[in-house]
Amino acid sequence: QVQLQESGPGLAKPSQTLSLTCTVSGASISSGNYYWSWIRQPPGKGLEWIGYIYYSGSTYYNPSLKSRAAISVDTSKNQFSLNLRSVTAADTAVYYCARGPVTTGFSWFDPWGQGTLVTVSS
Amino acid sequence: DIVMTQSPDSLAVSLGERATINCKSSQSVLSSSNIKSYLAWYQQKPGQPPKVLIYWASTRESGVPDRFSGSGSGTDFTLTISSLQAEDVAVYYCQQYYSTPYTFGQGTKVEIK
Numbered sequence: 001q002v003q004l005q006e007s008g009p010g011l012a013k014p015s016q017t018l019s020l021t022c023t024v025s026g027a028s029i030s031s032g033n034y035y036w037s038w039i040r041q042p043p044g045k046g047l048e049w050i051g052y053i054y055y056s057g058s059t060y061y062n063p064s065l066k067s068r069a070a071i072s073v074d075t076s077k078n079q080f081s082l083n084l085r086s087v088t089a090a091d092t093a094v095y096y097c098a099r100g101p102v103t104t105g106f107s108w109f110d111p112w113g114q115g116t117l118v119t120v121s122s
Numbered sequence: 123d124i125v126m127t128q129s130p131d132s133l134a135v136s137l138g139e140r141a142t143i144n145c146k147s148s149q150s151v152l153s154s155s156n157i158k159s160y161l162a163w164y165q166q167k168p169g170q171p172p173k174v175l176i177y178w179a180s181t182r183e184s185g186v187p188d189r190f191s192g193s194g195s196g197t198d199f200t201l202t203i204s205s206l207q208a209e210d211v212a213v214y215y216c217q218q219y220y221s222t223p224y225t226f227g228q229g230t231k232v233e234i235k
Contacts, residue, residue: 047172047215047226062223064123096171106219108162110183112171 002026004097004113012091012120018084022097022113023077030055030075035101037109038071038082040093043117048093052101053080087120094118124148124218128227134235141203143230145216150196153220160220163192163201166229167212175214176201208234 008020022036029036035052051061053071061069065084073080084091094117098109125148135141151160159179164172174183176192179199189204203210211234216227 046228047217049224049226060222064223098171101219101224105222106160108164108174108177108217108219109172110174112173115171 002099002111004099004111006095006097006113006116008116008118010117010119012087012118013122014088014120015086018087018091018095018118018120019081020095020097020116020118021079021081023079024099025078027099028075029073029078029080033103034099035060035103035105036073036080037098037100038069039096039098039109039112040091041096041115042090042093050082050084054103089120092118092120123223124151124221124225126216126218126225126227128214128216128230130230131228132231132233134233135203135206136235137208138205139235141206141210141232143201143214143216143232145194145199145201145227147197147199147218147220151218151220152196159195159199160218161192161194161199162217162219163190164215164217165210165212166215172215203232206232206234 003025005023012018037052038050053059070083094115096115098112100109101107127146129144161179163176166172180192191202193200213229
């Protein structure tokens with residue numbers, strides 16, 4: 001059973017960098033069958049896909065983040081990470097990591113981590 | 123970007139009654155190569171992550187009760203709960219995976235009347 005778990009600080013200061021890590025168990029990121037994504041959800045609002053990474057390190061980001069997002073992978077730890085720089089209060093959200101899409105690029109996200117709330121505040 | 127618009131934003135349905143949620147995409151998510159619509163439906167209960175219910179617009183995920191069904195093609199889609207149960211209270215989202223950036227509808231909150 002594949003499981004994902006987010007970890008990282010629950011508070012980030014405005015203009016600084018938000019950093020989160022997703023640890024995958026029950027499957028190997030290096031299997032190459034999937035991309036691995038970050039998705040966020042502001043409190044009481046909808047879902048926004050941030051981007052994904054492949055085990056090789058190739059990435060794709062949502063242009064809405066205006067190049068502030070960077071996703072990296074550590075296959076030795078079976079983890080992938082998100083850095084979001086120059087954060088503002090608008091970046092306050094529950095951040096989820098999820099498996100998907102499949103390597104064709106066309107699939108849903110499943111499963112998801114439980115999510116972690118990051119609040120941007122001074 | 124493909125904009126996904128759901129309707130209604132919320133609905134209240136009596137137990138055992140039918141709930142219908144609509145999702146419209148700003149452009150077709152139907153592939154001409156495989157005649158599949160690249161559309162998924164998720165259920166999100168309070169304090170939980172979204173869980174996929176339906177993919178390819180109408181394929182039910184393993185373990186999902188058969189009271190959940192998806193239909194539609196191209197730009198117009200529907201999620202139907204045929205007989206609402208108390209455990210179905212949640213927010214439901216549609217998502218297109220036809221093109222990046224992948225996008226979600228704004229969500230539809232389903233409650234018990």
